[in-house]
Amino acid sequence: MMKKQLIMEKALELFAMQGFEATSVQQITEQCGISKGAFYLSFKSKDELILSLIDHFMMQITSELDCIVRDTEKTNEVLYKFYYGNFSSFYKYSDFAKTFIKEQTHSFNEEFILKIHYYDSELEKIILSMIERIYGENLPAKLDIMYSIKGFMNTYSHLFLFSQVPFDLHQLAKSLVEKTDLLAKHAAVPFLTEELYQNIKHPVTEEEQKEKILEIIDQKIEGLKDDSIVQESFILLKKHLKEPTFGPAIVKGLLENIRHNSHCKWITYLLQSYLKM
């Protein structure tokens, strides 16, 4: 139907300027020259409108990007076409891009969050498959490269969406290709491991986390028999985990004891996070 398209277009203009929540249905219908009731003939609710917008544009953008990566035959051109394609899409659908970036972090309802996550993970999949194609399956810092690419995209998108300055997308893409290539070929200090990434995507429950921590503590108690203070601290922390025994001061002190051992940085973080210190 025609009406639906009109509403989507005008609403997007307003959302880009003022944000979703700051824009009322009244305003949208005024901009369209229709009545408030007519809006609800096309959309069940204001939420359905933004959900439709996200689906409509993200399906477009995501599939375009996927085609680019899939159909570009020369491997050395893929990165360029990826960046150029992405920024072109953002340029073409700039009102949507502005809205999406603005509302990305605002979670109105469960369905909204799920949609954002879905398209984000689709993008991650596309980027990962691209990286694997260009640099091979076993690139050590694969996930870091992926996040670096996302970082570049975010920061530079922001720049050209929210400043009125005209951008040379070709030069931008070229510049980012070089940066990405440098990182992929030479970065040797990875941060994101497969395990960490899996945890981010599928957060473990508190109970599972506790089991994991206890396991590592047992390893440490066995492995660090030469440092009695650290060992004793681990034993006490293990007791505290199984049943809360100590006050925050003692727990903090025990954590300090183990933190200084260079083999215990990771477990210290795990404990700190689990105990919400």
Add this chain to the structure above:
Amino acid sequence: MMKKQLIMEKALELFAMQGFEATSVQQITEQCGISKGAFYLSFKSKDELILSLIDHFMMQITSELDCIVRDTEKTNEVLYKFYYGNFSSFYKYSDFAKTFIKEQTHSFNEEFILKIHYYDSELEKIILSMIERIYGENLPAKLDIMYSIKGFMNTYSHLFLFSQVPFDLHQLAKSLVEKTDLLAKHAAVPFLTEELYQNIKHPVTEEEQKEKILEIIDQKIEGLKDDSIVQESFILLKKHLKEPTFGPAIVKGLLENIRHNSHCKWITYLLQSYLKM
């Protein structure tokens, strides 16, 4: 006063969870165990509260970061301390960091936008001075490195703020130091020029932009006498700029004519942007 601090703390917890606009003054006062009226004895309005929060924490974080960069004597440690310090701050003030990131792109009022811009440009200054100290004044891709750093900070902050997974900040900082160093030492295809950066920070008026475009067009008309189609197109576009003459179809066609000349990519972007095509 005590009350003020209490309100700021409790409000921040709620803002981090639900966002600023979704949190009512009622909710805040309930969380504090005070009446609604009491809120307005401490703050003139809800806006003043968030503005105070931003000032309080951003002054803290920004000055801490500045001290780190200033006081670290060994140049090869500055980058690490910068990243580590920044992520530590975000970890320490995670409720604030969450709120700030969520509301960054939402512009409630003029004062809010100004504040966000102010602290953002302070951060940029700190990063730039750090880069200059480490890599020298004349690093060609200085501004790109700065934006890359901002990109890394943003993406990884997001990751550790909005996932419950515990992070090894030491490893993260180390990894980002390596990436930044690689880019600074080897990136040779800059995107952000000083001129472009100045335009972003101090956008020119439409009139100034028009003058600049006309100037470049005159250059092109002189310099591209061998391609009569391109030349003719520029002459017509110049006429159209001085007084709108043609419909969108003709203008688009003229732009297409010049776009394909490899020397005209930049001016095509300028025109496209100015004419809002």
Add this chain to the structure above:
DNA sequence: TTGACAAATGACCGGTTAGTCATTATTATA
């Protein structure tokens, strides 16, 4: 011209909000 059906309207509803202010409670002072 009529009547049946669909499309469109906008007054209206219940709910929520930021912010106010007359009133009350608490504290300090004389």
Add this chain to the structure above:
DNA sequence: TATAATAATGACTAACCGGTCATTTGTCAA
């Protein structure tokens, strides 16, 4: 204890919101 000054309250206002629905308008075929 009496009085003045200050702190705190919460019912209240005015505005706005998303969403509804009885009513009107427009458009067909008969």
